[in-house]
Amino acid sequence: GENVEQHPSTLSVQEGDSAVIKCTYSDSASNYFPWYKQELGKRPQLIIDIRSNVGEKKDQRIAVTLNKTAKHFSLHITETQPEDSAVYFCAASISGNQFYFGTGTSLTVIP
């Protein structure tokens, strides 16, 4: 089955700086890559996603890049704010059936 690795496990940045989280996947058949943000005690929330036919997608301060050849994808958050502090999970899916999650990155934005 699919194996998703995520790095780093913890990340601290100063407010206003950028944060980058990286994931790799093993199954070349995976074609959908969502990112979720989970605040303490709350549900995972979809913040951005990308499909395998696209190399990059941006939504305001958040962007995701995908390198299919290398089987890795990354989340970029620019101009970080304290409310960006949360645990971020990447995931990989084959056609939206099973979702395989990375181990999570705990992001802390220091005011």
Added chain:
Amino acid sequence: DTEVTQTPKHLVMGMTNKKSLKCEQHMGHRAMYWYKQKAKKPPELMFVYSYEKLSINESVPSRFSPECPNSSLLNLHLHALQPEDSALYLCASSQGSSIYEQYFGPGTRLTVT
């Protein structure tokens, strides 16, 4: 309605009890999922229902029994659980077909004593 709802929010049960978790969505989604999440860990897939039929069972012990009465509802029946089953149980749904975006409910915090 763009939400997935779950009841109850919290549940404490003994190892001999029988209880059920409920999940509901009114977004017309045709795929529904149960996940188990331990503290500081990612969600682990348990079951997937697609068009009201069980399509994936990730080798979950039989003390967990899913049920999909209709396209809007998903239940998880619990019986003879163990303390290590204590976790946050998340329901999710997605439209199915070629639309993959998955939306999570708030979860049920389960404690087995």
